Amino acid sequence: MFTLNRANLKSSHQVVWLIIDFLMLGLLIFNLALIIFDSIYSFEAIQNFLGAHVGPFKEAYDPIHKNFIFYDLIFVGIFLTEFVVRWTSAIITKVYARWYFYPFIHWYDLVGCIPTGGFRFLRVLRVISIIYRLHKYNIIDVTKTRVFRFINFYYEAFLEELSDRIVIKVLSGAQNEINQGSPLFDRIQNKILYPRREMISDWISARVAQAAEEGYVPNRGALRSYLENRVDNSLKQNTELSRLRFLPVVGPTIQETLEEAVGDIVADVIHQILDDLASTRNHAFIEDIVNVFLPNPEHQDADEVTNEELIKLLDEIIEAIKKQVRVKHWRKAL
Template sequence: MSNNKPRINPTFNFVKEGSWGWKVALGYDVFMMFLIIINLFCLCSNAILMSNFTNWFFDLFRISEILVYYKTELNPWVVITESWFTSLLIIELAIRWIIAIIFKQHQRWFFFPFVHWYEILAVIPQLRFLRLLRAGVIAYQLHEHGYQIFPKSWYKQANFYYNLVMEELTSRIVLTVLSGIRKELTTSTTHKQLISNIINQHRELLAISLTDILQEHLGKELQQQRKLIAQDVGQIVNKAIEDTPELTQLLRLIPIVGSRIEQQIQSIGQRLGENITQGLIQPFTTNAQSDNTSYRLISEKISQIPIENNPHIEQLVESVVFQSLDAIQQQVKVKQWQQILEESKNESLHNKE
């Protein structure tokens, strides 16, 4: 057993672990667990034997005298022993409450019935099935201490069905809540304000995320393509000079060196275009690993765009919200216990092979 595993004390958890009193407390827990199991077994058997179905069954096989003997001789003893056991539980709870107060097991003296609510309710005849919960708690405590009261397969099955019940309950609750949210968003006239409030609360985070995205992707792409972009802009400037007939006509009026000056002007214009482009791109390619001021300013401006004045942004936000709800609903509908059961079946078939 791992030393890091949390250990759970027995019923009387004020005693020191490993001491003589601690062992007595564990023995008491084991005794109460089996006593509860026997009591519930007797009650279930008595309920079955006293039912109309049992009367019909025994009459069918003509052995009704056995049932008559049970009802006249044994059933009164079951009723009496149940009364004794219920009285024992009441006295035991009262003693444990007094002990809890003396040894200050809880922060307040009246916390005991709330902590042990299932034991209190189990005293009521209609809620006697809750006694099984106490037996299960005791068995779990003993299992945590390394005492194997039941086979490991029983613990595994109990844990599986516990997770199954909890998953089904939580799934129903989550799906109901999500359906209510969807209905509220689609029918309420204030859902736009609700979405707007959500966006306003996350504008700062949106600006930071946009900055990271621009630096990570746009900055690297500009760095890789800056030379090609500069060359393209230079060629555009060169082409613009060539397509300026007034300048060409003016230079051709100069004899001998006119054409040479025209070529130099085109070369200078192309170089200027490339250098200006490099200068414009430079701020967006620096500080790739740190906060880039240019990207931060752009991101802040984008994050502050009001969605109320832009129907496309409003539709985008609503689409994201509704699709997020759909994705959560689909995930909640996935039954994990079915997957676990299927994996167990496949593992069993594999072991058999």
Template sequence: MSDPATPHKKGYRATRHDTAAWKLFLVYDIFMMFIIIVNLVCLCANAFLISNFAAWFFDQIHLTSVLTYYKTDLHPWVIKTESWFITFLVFELLIRWLISIIHKHHRRWFFFPFIHWYEVLAIIPYLRFLRLIRAAIIGYRLHELGYQVIPESIKNKILFYYNVVMEELSDRVVITVIDGIRHELNTSSSHKKIIHNLVDHHRDLFAKAVAELLQESLATELKVQQRYIADNVGEIVKKAIEDTPQLTQLLRLIPIAGSMIENQIQSIGQHLGENITLGLIEPLTQGTVQQPNAIYHLVSEKVSNLNIENQTLEELVESAVYESLESLRKQVKIKQWQLVLDKNDQAKE
């Protein structure tokens, strides 16, 4: 049953765990979990004992009298107690529904049977196994409250096998979807349009990524190498002036001051090359990864708006799509539960 709650506000209910009503509900939950488990154990035992296999088995161990006693004296009581238990579940469900209406546990009075659908269906004899869901929910709630209902080792095993089942189911679904996409791309005449739409849909994101990469890598490296590049350009300009024979010959015609003027021109050219290089590099080093500068924005927009109506580029995009699907398929096929088993086995060794 639901925990008793204090008056709610804006649809939320605060539950106090120190009240007598809450403790009463806690005892009731434990009682319900116990009788559900006992009921299901009795029904499973009854199903076995009235089966043909049980008749053969007891005949083999020469205890047919015990089986006969069960069928004549105990089996009718099992059927009768099951009828009583179903009647109890019906009244118990109706009472809890009435309590939920009085305390407004749900937004609408008729939500209760839909939220507790497994309890409604569990009343039907052929769907008795759904009673396990309620027992499991009660056990989980008690576990959340700090009560160790299920031993840790058993709980871990249950969670492990639950994860195995869910992983196998999800893997089959994902692999089927991936194979369907690949088949559609291979057989459909419109697969190029699909790929183009995929590229067009991600152009803005691609432009943003390119701008951030340029800012993070190119701008950072330019800032580090800025002085080195400027010095090299200055040396190149100086070397170019030295290797200009017409200028050297002209300056040598000037007596005495010719060589001095030549040195000054080389020095000026070197500094001019350095300053021009620094001036060209400086705008490329500005900005941050979060806000790349305007130049990188412009470059990224031009790159992202490239026309992919090109055979080589189309093949590149198709190859990237197919390899992405194959990589995803390989990753999905990896059995995580097997890795957990291997890890546990290694830990035991």
């Protein structure tokens, strides 16, 4: 059931219209229930059953059934009157740019007023529009109702099934094109990536500098200590270097000096590399790497083995995406 938010109803600037919405909603529900009952009552078996068990009710309803169009026109008159009042209000308040826009925008209100055949059941559209309007103004909350959760669950399941099939179809088509020798790689490399080499180099350079600065500079001392300890342990485990200690007099001194020198050299080299990466000096290095991966189309050599590996790699990536798309997330909610 709906939960009525009376605070929002009182604070709303459209209290009168919202009250009218509630009245119209009640009339629409009653009218639809009456239409459904009259449709069922049309069967002779139903009339005989009611005559046998609730004769007074059948006798009272027979005149209504025979003149049902007349009684239905009473509801239609009320609905059309409310429609004209809203249309007039929209013209006065200039809700739309032209006075005749209202009936076209609210066509569902008019279609349901046709008092013949299946058009009567289209009044359910007006019920939906009123409920939506009340929900939009936070007067009621349809998301907490069982009906909404039921419909929304299967709606989401339908959309997921439909979108999954479309995505898998598109990905399968891309796989077929790639495996049949589609010039996709050449277009991506030569038409998209190569003209933007400078932009790619600048972006990668900036990202590498930022990562090196944020990760290296605050931990510079700890990194140096770690490198010196690792080098010292490696040198102590080195058989050739350990033999220096057996030299008379100067052996241990040479070994210790050599260990310290190697440790300092390794730490300084790595620190210098990281300093360069953390500054704008890394741009030339990054640019050289990008040029290797994105050579000039006029000078690049055809490498069939590389292309086959790239095709295989891309095919496996697409296949992995397809497997993930096939996962039915809506079933997990069951």
